[in-house]
Amino acid sequence: MTLENFLTVSNIAKIIGLIFLCRGLIAGKRHWLLDNLPVSKTIGACVGLVKLEGTAETEAPLVSTLTKTRCVYYKWRVDEHWIRYVKETYEEDGRQKTRMVKTEGSDIVASGSDYNLFYLKDEYGVIQIRPNWARFSSRQFFYKSCGPNNPLYYKHAPRQGVEGSTHERTFYEDGIALHCPVYIEGYARPRQDIAAAEVVSPDDTSLFLISTSLKEYHKGRYASRFWWLCAWGLVFFAGVGNLNWDDLVYLLIWITGWGVLTYNNLIALGQSVDQGLANVEVHLKRRHDLVENLVRVVTALRDFEKEVQGEVTLLRGQLGIKKLEGRQEACLPALRAIAEKYPHLKTDAAFLDLQRRITDTEERIALIRAYYNEIATSYNKLLKMIPHRLIARLGKIISRALINAGDFERVTIQARFAE
Amino acid sequence: MIGVFVIWVTGIYNGLVQSRLNVTKGLSQVDVQLKRRHDLIPNLVEAAKGYMAYEKETLEKVTKARQIAVDASNVQDKIQAENILTSSLRSLMAVAENYPNLKADQHVLCLQEELTATENKISLARQQYNEDVNRLNVSIQLFPDSIVAVKTGFEKAAFFQMELAEERQVPVVKF
Numbered sequence: 001m002t003l004e005n006f007l008t009v010s011n012i013a014k015i016i017g018l019i020f021l022c023r024g025l026i027a028g029k030r031h032w033l034l035d036n037l038p039v040s041k042t043i044g045a046c047v048g049l050v051k052l053e054g055t056a057e058t059e060a061p062l063v064s065t066l067t068k069t070r071c072v073y074y075k076w077r078v079d080e081h082w083i084r085y086v087k088e089t090y091e092e093d094g095r096q097k098t099r100m101v102k103t104e105g106s107d108i109v110a111s112g113s114d115y116n117l118f119y120l121k122d123e124y125g126v127i128q129i130r131p132n133w134a135r136f137s138s139r140q141f142f143y144k145s146c147g148p149n150n151p152l153y154y155k156h157a158p159r160q161g162v163e164g165s166t167h168e169r170t171f172y173e174d175g176i177a178l179h180c181p182v183y184i185e186g187y188a189r190p191r192q193d194i195a196a197a198e199v200v201s202p203d204d205t206s207l208f209l210i211s212t213s214l215k216e217y218h219k220g221r222y223a224s225r226f227w228w229l230c231a232w233g234l235v236f237f238a239g240v241g242n243l244n245w246d247d248l249v250y251l252l253i254w255i256t257g258w259g260v261l262t263y264n265n266l267i268a269l270g271q272s273v274d275q276g277l278a279n280v281e282v283h284l285k286r287r288h289d290l291v292e293n294l295v296r297v298v299t300a301l302r303d304f305e306k307e308v309q310g311e312v313t314l315l316r317g318q319l320g321i322k323k324l325e326g327r328q329e330a331c332l333p334a335l336r337a338i339a340e341k342y343p344h345l346k347t348d349a350a351f352l353d354l355q356r357r358i359t360d361t362e363e364r365i366a367l368i369r370a371y372y373n374e375i376a377t378s379y380n381k382l383l384k385m386i387p388h389r390l391i392a393r394l395g396k397i398i399s400r401a402l403i404n405a406g407d408f409e410r411v412t413i414q415a416r417f418a419e
Numbered sequence: 420m421i422g423v424f425v426i427w428v429t430g431i432y433n434g435l436v437q438s439r440l441n442v443t444k445g446l447s448q449v450d451v452q453l454k455r456r457h458d459l460i461p462n463l464v465e466a467a468k469g470y471m472a473y474e475k476e477t478l479e480k481v482t483k484a485r486q487i488a489v490d491a492s493n494v495q496d497k498i499q500a501e502n503i504l505t506s507s508l509r510s511l512m513a514v515a516e517n518y519p520n521l522k523a524d525q526h527v528l529c530l531q532e533e534l535t536a537t538e539n540k541i542s543l544a545r546q547q548y549n550e551d552v553n554r555l556n557v558s559i560q561l562f563p564d565s566i567v568a569v570k571t572g573f574e575k576a577a578f579f580q581m582e583l584a585e586e587r588q589v590p591v592v593k594f
Contacts, residue, residue, distance in 0.1 A: 047546035048553065190547060195539035264561045271560075275553045278578030282545040284587050285579075290538040291590040294531055297464070301527040304471045308478055312519055315482040346524040353531050358592070 017237030024229030031222025032265040038374035042127040044367030046279045050188045054122035066173040067141045074175030075113035078157040079106040084164040110157040128198040137211035142173040185209040262391045273379050273400050276372035283365045298354050302347045309343045376400045431567045438555040442576045445548035452541040467526045478519045545579045552576045
């Protein structure tokens with residue numbers, strides 16, 4: 001078979017169909033992991049792919065160009081409308097003729113955008129977002145069309161108009177305002193400057209999303225792409241109209257591809273579940289190492305304060321109040337104020353701090369456990385459902401157990417002070 | 420055709436090698452943080468202890484000096500006693516009057532902050548390690564990469580796990 005024989009229209013269409021199928025499978029791979037990840041809280045976000053919800057906060061907000069809105073990201077654009085007449089040649093009755101054709105359109109005459117580091121805040125805390133490479137899905141700040149009579153017309157765009165201008169400019173601006181609720185899909189990693197996590201772009205930058213719409217809006221955007229691409233692949237592969245044995249080949253490839261994809265996705269999701277459990281371990285280890293040391297430190301301070309205040313009082317007691325009364329004017333001013341006062345104990349700050357840190361530690365552990373339970377549940381659910389159940393059985397994939405409280409942990413806790 | 424196949428397999432193999440190296444790196448990054456803790460915390464504790472000892476000593480000296488100043492019977496003694504007192508006072512401005520205003524608590528708060536930050540850093544490094552392990556394990560098991568992985572002897576790495584089971588228990592806070 002020579003190359004010319006091979007490059008027929010139908011073969012090219014088949015190749016295009018297969019390319020569509022490949023792209024569809026890639027989209028399927030993405031939607032799986034993302035759709036099954038639970039939303040994390042800011043202090044419970046572990047290193048890896050994360051989904052977060054909260055409000056956009058920053059100490060130094062940007063000011064948008066058109067509306068002067070305080071925001072963390074904005075994008076603006078000015079379009080100018082034009083009508084042009086283009087000469088077109090055509091043939092009529094074997095003779096060359098020309099005519100003027102009216103075309104319409106608009107050109108961007110000015111535009112700009114800006115973003116900055118910002119923080120996502122929820123009820124537990126904040127996390128830094130580094131929005132480089134992010135895909136923004138933002139809210140409209142401003143939309144207006146106007147003519148040269150409006151002072152806005154020349155304010156943000158050049159005086160020089162485009163060719164064939166109708167003198168009508170349209171101003172667009174959108175962005176993410178300060179304190180606006182946002183939904184983020186990205187990759188969490190440790191920060192370089194302080195001991196905290198930050199959200200950056202994953203290796204696959206197309207997965208980095210910063211949006212002002214809810215997560216439900218984005219759920220399944222790769223899923224629909226998967227089905228559309230597979231359907232278009234079938235159309236190209238089979239051609240329109242006549243169904244034949246080739247279509248069966250496509251379906252076979254599709255089923256194999258889907259099977260491999262599903263198997264791979266279940267494996268990847270299962271690994272994420274295991275990772276979730278390992279991160280619980282990390283936090284338990286953190287608690288074990290941290291709390292004991294904190295307690296030791298606070299105890300040391302308490303003992304120190306007790307000892308010093310006690311000894312100082314004791315030494316003063318030896319002073320003799322009577323002796324002092326007779327000689328008050330002879331004493332130093334500092335000693336005159338010996339009138340009894342209670343010592344100002346300071347260990348309370350350290351104890352409060354200890355309480356705060358223990359609470360924070362337990363909060364983190366609870367969040368990570370909740371995260372694990374959620375991801376494990378969505379994994380187990382998939383393993384139970386048809387047709388994934390079939391793949392799971394073929395690939396010997398097993399479900400994961402959830403974390404439950406022990407019976408002794410379920411009873412009410414009594415705050416008991418006296419033993 | 421064979422050429423394409425060789426390039427494809429080489430690509431998979433190189434990806435796997437990179438993942439495995441990342442896991443090794445993740446583990447040594449955890450070690451870096453553990454080493455930091457080992458080197459830093461004892462010294463910080465020593466520093467806080469040093470300050471506490473200093474504060475205690477100075478306060479006791481000042482109190483004793485006051486007593487001597489009050490008890491002093493003649494002018495000569497008084498001047499001498501007050502000299503001791505002023506020099507002690509200068510060394511610790513905290514002792515204004517009445518009960519001493521202890522400052523060691525600030526050092527302890529600072530120490531608590533640093534302890535927490537250190538543990539946070541270790542925890543983040545371990546999470547990063549888990550992420551690296553996850554990537555390696557996924558790429559080893561995915562079809563068709565798994566064939567290359569098995570043929571070239573790649574093995575799954577283990578996630579972070581505690582060596583001692585009792586470390587999972589709630590630490591006892593007792594004073």
